[in-house]
Amino acid sequence: MESAASSAVAHAESVVDLHGPYDLPRSLGVLQRGHADPTIRVDPGSFPGGGRGTPGAGAWLAQRIYADDGAELGQATYRFDQLGTSTVRVRTAASSQETAQLALQRAALILGAADDWQELEFLLDAMGDRISTTLARIRREHPGVRLPATGALFDQLVTATLEQKVTHDQARFSWRNLIRSYAEPAPSYSGLLAPQWLRLPLTGGQLRAVPSWEWHRLWVQPPLSRTVLQVAARARSIHRLGAATLAEAFALEDLQEQLVSIPGIGPWTVAEALQRSHGAADLPSVGDFHLSAFVGEALTGRRTDDAGMLQLLEPFRPHRHRVIRLLGLSGFRHQRFGAKLAPADYRDR
Template sequence: MPSSVHPSPLRAGGDPGTAPAVTSVWVAEGPYSLESSLSVLQRGTHDPCTRVGRGEAWLCFSTAEGPASLRLTQSSASPGTAEPAPRPSPAGLSPGPQVRIRAWGPGARAAVAGVPRLLGAGDDWSGFDEPAFRATLPRAVDEARRRNPGLRLPATGRVFDALVPAILEQKVTVIEARYAWRYLVRRFGSPAPGPVPEGMAIAPDAHALRRVPSWEWHAARVDAKRSTTILRAAEVAAGLDRLGAQTLADGVSAKLQTVPGIGPWTAAEVLQRTHGDPDSVSVGDFHLAAWVGYALTGRKTDDAGMLRLLEPWSGHRQRFVRMLGLTGFRKPSFGPRLAPTDHRRR
């Protein structure tokens, strides 16, 4: 058997002996929170590609120039430092916190170049924060926005990278999806460059995923429908990644859904992360519609009912949902929990 069929498990961390880090600084315009903005990119506590918390974020991914490990740390802006002077804000906002950037690997410069978009520099909340709009918000949502003025919607621009874990999450429990993601990355990914935290790695690219044998999909607890969808996406990965440079107005969602197996839910989950889509709603989610219904009316609703409830905030529905999540609301729990399905013996 070729070694690529049965790759060795990845070693714990990256190589601290690689080339020196590429460094830079990004200065936010107005309030900014690195942790609340980027947490949506992390797939569980033990995500091997993304770690966010305690004022820093690690992201390991591939670029057109090669793999890169990116470390972002937030610190308050302070006068008298050697950092570059912040640019004037066109919105008239005062300079906010600084995010220090360090990147390793062949793709380090490309990774650093994409940081402003990644951090949500292009995410404009001015319409949401306009007094007349804020007056339409439920009190708890308005209070959540007041307490979280630094949240921005990130935009990675990396469509295929976001698509694979989203497909793994189709119609299964979170536990199953997270297990499958970790298994595939650790089994078929590659070591992350630089002095990364233990367990971090680069996700397998489209070429590597096309070579995953059927029994390994079973070992990852991925059923045939999801693995087939991933393989279809891998065949057109280059075209999918070109969508990362297009705008939402270019019909990116519809283009994503031309791949069999990718529907509105998957497209919304991807665009929330790759394009910072402020209006996408994950229609078809197992829990979301009921949660929104209980939060806004005290009653369960379906997808159509959820969209009717969110209509007053059209254009900002994803922003609204993010703020609603930060209220801490929890819907009542009824019925049995779904148990993870083991596909390994099927």
């Protein structure tokens, strides 16, 4: 479905100061599902400063804005432009003035302004062993990385569900073509012309309206499409729960328990979603096919399983996901001894 970009009736602009080095591409890059994600795209820029600040970098992001009761208030387009080592200009185009202002208020959380690494930095210095010293060095090399908190729990659950037990290529294909086929263009106006490819995430109603045969064409296996529809049926409740926990109305542990009660949603999916929607700093992705082996090799030189990974990460609680992010930034590449998965393409069968 290709159409002209939708018109915005309101817009807003401000500058967010992160009060320290900020690395926009590495902070927001975890939100992008593949190089052609239609809902967000990060521009790395050409500045060579790397992790200590990336002036010239930017990103486009489309979001739906929801009220605390889970009702949709409107749609918004974000444009982020890093101006200095610690400052980011935020511009929004939205379907209403209220939506534009709410989007602007949430921009700092999306960038990761509430994510504080100081406690982990102190912990690593205090521990002083080989592993913590190495992690402290990686953090010093990448002081600008933050964990984003988009607030878009529903959207993150949908994308994480599409990634369950399939290859990255399959998941990226499914997400990209689902959005291109059924999503609306992002808001735009003369002062902030959204790219033609930028699309809004789908609502629960839009997902439920996707024909069953279309999921097959999109390379989404039946168990995954059923789970997406289970999530879509609870869309308003998920929006409400996401807003409540983002405002710290109750603990994330309670939210995890409620989310895993949805048929087809397990701990891995919840972790992948909350890491991005809430900046969950202590929630490792247990059940990932490669992660435990990667963490084991990076920290000890030996592969391990999920139980072993959690044991290795326990001294760093409540920063276990932050430690995994540091390992990902280290450049370490572990040996993948598992058989390469060549998924069968059953769409024409």
